[in-house]
Structure formats: structure tokens, C-alpha cells
Amino acid sequence: MKIIETVSEMRSALNTARTKTIGFVPTMGYLHEGHLSLMKRARQECDIVVISIFVNPLQFGPGEDLDRYPRDLQRDASLARDVGVDFLFHPSVDEMYPEKPLTQVKVSKITELLCGKARPGHFEGVATVVTKLFHIIMPNRAYFGLKDAQQLAVIEQMVRDLHFPVTVVPCETMRESDGLAMSSRNVYLSDEERRQAVILNQALREVKIKLQQGQFTTAAEVNQYVRDRIGSQPLARIEYVETLAYPTLDPLHTLTHEKIIIAVAVRFGSTRLIDNLLFEGRGES
Amino acid sequence: MKIIETVSEMRSALNTARTKTIGFVPTMGYLHEGHLSLMKRARQECDIVVISIFVNPLQFGPGEDLDRYPRDLQRDASLARDVGVDFLFHPSVDEMYPEKPLTQVKVSKITELLCGKARPGHFEGVATVVTKLFHIIMPNRAYFGLKDAQQLAVIEQMVRDLHFPVTVVPCETMRESDGLAMSSRNVYLSDEERRQAVILNQALREVKIKLQQGQFTTAAEVNQYVRDRIGSQPLARIEYVETLAYPTLDPLHTLTHEKIIIAVAVRFGSTRLIDNLLFEGRGES
Numbered sequence: 020m021k022i023i024e025t026v027s028e029m030r031s032a033l034n035t036a037r038t039k040t041i042g043f044v045p046t047m048g049y050l051h052e053g054h055l056s057l058m059k060r061a062r063q064e065c066d067i068v069v070i071s072i073f074v075n076p077l078q079f080g081p082g083e084d085l086d087r088y089p090r091d092l093q094r095d096a097s098l099a100r101d102v103g104v105d106f107l108f109h110p111s112v113d114e115m116y117p118e119k120p121l122t123q124v125k126v127s128k129i130t131e132l133l134c135g136k137a138r139p140g141h142f143e144g145v146a147t148v149v150t151k152l153f154h155i156i157m158p159n160r161a162y163f164g165l166k167d168a169q170q171l172a173v174i175e176q177m178v179r180d181l182h183f184p185v186t187v188v189p190c191e192t193m194r195e196s197d198g199l200a201m202s203s204r205n206v207y208l209s210d211e212e213r214r215q216a217v218i219l220n221q222a223l224r225e226v227k228i229k230l231q232q233g234q235f236t237t238a239a240e241v242n243q244y245v246r247d248r249i250g251s252q253p254l255a256r257i258e259y260v261e262t263l264a265y266p267t268l269d270p271l272h273t274l275t276h277e278k279i280i281i282a283v284a285v286r287f288g289s290t291r292l293i294d295n296l297l298f299e300g301r302g303e304s
Numbered sequence: 305m306k307i308i309e310t311v312s313e314m315r316s317a318l319n320t321a322r323t324k325t326i327g328f329v330p331t332m333g334y335l336h337e338g339h340l341s342l343m344k345r346a347r348q349e350c351d352i353v354v355i356s357i358f359v360n361p362l363q364f365g366p367g368e369d370l371d372r373y374p375r376d377l378q379r380d381a382s383l384a385r386d387v388g389v390d391f392l393f394h395p396s397v398d399e400m401y402p403e404k405p406l407t408q409v410k411v412s413k414i415t416e417l418l419c420g421k422a423r424p425g426h427f428e429g430v431a432t433v434v435t436k437l438f439h440i441i442m443p444n445r446a447y448f449g450l451k452d453a454q455q456l457a458v459i460e461q462m463v464r465d466l467h468f469p470v471t472v473v474p475c476e477t478m479r480e481s482d483g484l485a486m487s488s489r490n491v492y493l494s495d496e497e498r499r500q501a502v503i504l505n506q507a508l509r510e511v512k513i514k515l516q517q518g519q520f521t522t523a524a525e526v527n528q529y530v531r532d533r534i535g536s537q538p539l540a541r542i543e544y545v546e547t548l549a550y551p552t553l554d555p556l557h558t559l560t561h562e563k564i565i566i567a568v569a570v571r572f573g574s575t576r577l578i579d580n581l582l583f584e585g586r587g588e589s
């Protein structure tokens with residue numbers, strides 16, 4: 020009998036039977052280039068690539084867009100096939116929730132602000148369904164987009180805290196040619212909303228240049244600048260603009276933290292868009 | 305590319321690489337015949353047997369017996385070796401909780417009564433550490449004693465709700481020759497407390513006979529009988545006596561439910577003992 024005291028040794032002692040690398044991309048479908056870029060990366064890095072398409076009711080609040088969330092399985096399957104996905108897991112709601120669940124995976128603190136504040140219960144729904152999907156697929160690597168930076172922080176926290184045997188791979192946000200972050204929800208936008216929506220990325224790109232020029236000292240200055248620029252579009256209703264430490268999401272006064280996120284959520288009509296800029300702060304000097 | 309719509313098919317599609325069966329017995333150590341019976345069963349049923357010994361701070365409340373919980377790794381290792389255990393996982397608290405965790409696995413409803421009521425946060429601690437251990441060991445089968453019947457119900461609920469790829473195997477309570485349920489906490493008892501503690505099992509055995517004779521109609525009658533019998537011992541302080549549906553732990557009026565538990569928790573001095581009787585009800589007729 021062998022006595023083992025560390026997690027890594029315990030894992031590798033039992034890991035001999037697992038010979039193939041499984042890469043996993045969880046999605047809610049209505050795939051765009053952002054999703055496909057995750058799948059392509061998984062295809063490069065893993066033996067088996069699995070994606071899931073599941074619009075998870077648990078992560079939608081009352082009055083949110085669960086019912087009208089766009090779906091097109093045939094198109095999605097064809098896109099996934101073309102980038103070399105091996106398995107598309109497409110369960111029904113009953114398959115995923117065969118009985119009324121009593122169990123929740125709850126991540127505290129970093130879920131209590133930004134989208135978590137605006138969408139109570141959202142991240143419990145995300146953490147719980149990702150846990151279930153990880154248990155079903157048992158991936159070695161799981162791919163998440165940086166557009167949902169808070170979601171990524173929550174998943175990475177959960178994976179560390181619960182010792183999931185999964186490597187989380189963050190992937191760059193994919194954008195339309197005018198800079199709008201790709202999102203399945205972009206189809207909701209009217210032509211005029213679509214034109215104005217480009218302001219999210221535009222404001223963040225302007226901030227990036229100004230940061231490089233050293234024009235901002237405090238988080239409040241950054242937030243004000245972004246608010247003013249987004250507010251210049253008449254159809255934009257700002258939900259939040261926040262400049263925080265990443266991935267802890269701690270509040271910041273000056274911009275001296277190692278890694279900083281500027282996160283924005285803006286409504287155009289009933290459509291809610293998010294975007295963010297991640298950058299290296301000036302460090303504590 | 306294959307499109308899959310059910311959990312079982314998704315699992316078996318990815319399961320080809322896993323060829324050995326891993327059996328797992330999580331414990332807090334200070335092993336007794338109850339623990340060893342789980343290990344022997346795992347040894348019979350699995351290729352690889354892993355046990356963990358970890359006194360999990362998260363499942364102890366303030367003022368509980370975390371610090372004085374009995375420990376003897378050398379003796380435990382020798383006992384485990386003798387029954388053919390392959391790996392003993394014995395992590396430090398820092399190894400299990402390298403940073404302040406923000407993530408909790410929470411099971412609602414069935415954790416809100418019995419031991420969960422008396423020990424707030426206890427079952428969150430249990431569910432969270434068992435999740436971590438399952439992720440580290442990745443067992444096919446995990447063995448739990450029926451003495452902790454509520455814990456078993458919580459784990460089974462969590463495994464179903466979160467789609468853990470683990471079969472939970474409930475195992476009979478092991479008892480001393482006079483009927484006292486084996487527990488690492490029995491060592492806390494003084495000689496006189498130890499003599500009186502036998503009343504828990506004695507009361508439950510009497511109830512079993514009376515149930516077979518049809519002497520009880522309602523849960524309240526059963527509870528009163530057990531309370532009176534345990535109360536006959538001067539050192540016994542009853543924490544709860546409850547007759548409930550199992551494993552839902554729904555309240556019962558009559559004894560017509562399919563499966564019923566009589567669960568008791570009793571303090572002798574500062575020592576808290578639990579025991580239970582599971583039986584088939586008369587069914588709804």
C-alpha cells in the first residue's frame with residue numbers, strides 16, 4: 020500500500036488508464052466565429068474534441084431571453100463538423116435535469132458584482148451546469164472565451180477550489196470587422212442598434228491608447244471616460260462600467276494592479292451586450 | 305462527427321480509455337471495523353482501492369471537536385494495508401485548501417433538518433470535500449456507511465444532481481457486540497456513558513419488533529416511544545428523534561411510506577452519538 024500526501028501524486032497514480040486527451044467547448048449554440056475559434060484550438064491540442072450545445076434554463080433569470088434565445092442545431096452541427104469536432108452533446112432539459120435539483124455549486128465574492136449583480140443566480144446556474152458537463156464529458160482541457168471574462172474567472176476559481184482535473188484554456192475574444200465582440204445575442208439588434216453597438220469596443224480601444232500614453236491615473240477616470248463615450252450613443256443604456264483587478268475582481272483606486280479589467284455591460288433596447296479590456300497595470304511601484 | 309443526446313451515451317463514448325475500476329472509501333481516520341468493512345467490500349468489487357484520511361475543517365462548526373478528533377495514522381495505515389488497500393490518500397489541510405476557497409457545493413432541503421439543523425454548515429463542508437475528493441480520486445465506486453444515513457442521502461442527491469460518474473455504494477452499520485454503532489467518537493465516552501449509550505440501538509431494536517407486531521400507527525408514536533426509552537438513561541440528552549421518509553427526509557404522519565428512517569442524535573456529556581433504523585413502511589394502501 021502506498022501512502023500519498025499530495026493531490027498531484029494522487030492523481031498521477033490513478034491516471035495510467037487515461038491515454039487520450041479530451042478537449043471540451045461548452046456552448047449555448049447558435050455558433051459564431053468565436054465558438055469556432057475555441058473548437059479549432061481544441062482540435063489542435065486534443066485527441067478528442069467534444070462540444071455541448073445546451074441552453075441552460077438555470078442560468079437565465081425571470082424576464083430574461085431564455086425562450087427567444089436563438090437556436091439552429093442543423094447549422095451548428097454543420098459548422099462544428101467542418102472544424103473537426105468529434106462529438107456534439109445536445110441534451111434535452113429533461114436529460115440534464117431529470118428531477119428537481121437540490122444541489123448548487125456556488126462561487127461567492129467574484130459572482131456578486133458586474134453581471135452577477137445584474138443577473139442574480141446567473142453564475143450559480145453557470146457553475147452548476149459546467150460542473151455537470153465536466154462530470155459527463157470528463158475533459159482534460161476546457162475552452163472558454165475571454166469575452167465572458169467574469170464567467171472565466173468564476174470557472175477558474177471553481178476548478179481550483181474543487182480540484183477539477185481540468186485545465187481551463189482562456190481564448191481571445193473574436194470580433195466583427197468593425198470591432199463588435201461576437202455574440203449569439205447580436206442577432207437581436209436592429210440595424211440602428213447594431214451601428215451604435217460598436218461604441219463598446221471603440222471606447223475600450225480608445226482607453227487602451229490613452230492608457231499607453233499614461234493619460235489615466237485612477238479607475239474612476241477610466242470609468243468616467245468610458246461612460247461618456249458609450250453615453251454618446253443615444254440608444255445605449257449603460258448597466259455597468261467597472262475597472263477592477265483581474266481575476267479577483269477587487270475594486271481598484273489607482274491603476275497599479277498587475278492585471279486589470281475594464282468591463283462594460285450596455286443595453287440596446289432589450290438586448291444586453293458585454294465587452295471588456297484586459298491589460299497589465301503599472302505594477303505596485 | 306457524432307451527435308449525442310443522452311448522458312449515458314455521451315459517457316460511454318468517452319469511456320473507452322478507462323479500463324480499471326477504482327473503489328474509494330473517504331474517511332476521517334481513526335479506523336474501526338465499520339470503515340474496514342467498506343474497504344473489504346471495495347477490495348472485492350474493484351481493481352484499485354483508495355481510501356482517504358482527512359479530518360476536514362470545513363465540516364466542523366465552531367465549538368465542535370475538530371481539535372480533539374482522534375488521530376492515529378500509523379495504526380490506520382497498518383489496518384488499511386491488512387485489508388488490501390492500494391492507496392491511502394492523506395493530504396494536509398493546506399494541500400486540500402491551498403487558498404481561501406470561494407466555492408461551495410450546497411444541497412438544500414434534505415440538509416436543513418436532523419444533523420444539518422444541529423450543525424449548520426456541516427453538510428456544505430461534507431458535500432464540498434467529497435466533491436474535491438471525487439475529483440482527485442475519480443473513483444467508479446464510492447463506499448459510505450448507513451450509520452450516517454443523512455450524509456448518505458446528501459451524497460446520493462449530489463451525485464445524481466451533478467452527474468458525478470460515481471456509483472455510491474451504501475454499506476450496513478457495524479456494531480459493537482452490545483449493539484452500539486461503531487464510531488470514531490466512541491472513544492470519547494466515559495465508562496458510565498459507554499454503558500448507557502447502548503440505549504440508542506436498544507430503543508431502535510425494540511421499535512423494530514413493535515413495528516413488526518403492528519404496535520405503532522403514527523410517526524409521533526414511534527418518536528415518543530424512542531424518546532421515552534432513551535430518556536430512561538440519566539446521562540442521555542436527546543438532540544433529536546425523528547421518523548421520516550427516506551431518502552427524501554420528508555415528514556410523515558402515518559407509517560405508510562415505502563422506506564422510513566428513525567434517526568436519533570443523543571449527547572452523553574460532550575460526545576454526540578447518532579444512530580438510525582431504516583425499514584420498509586406498509587406502503588400506501
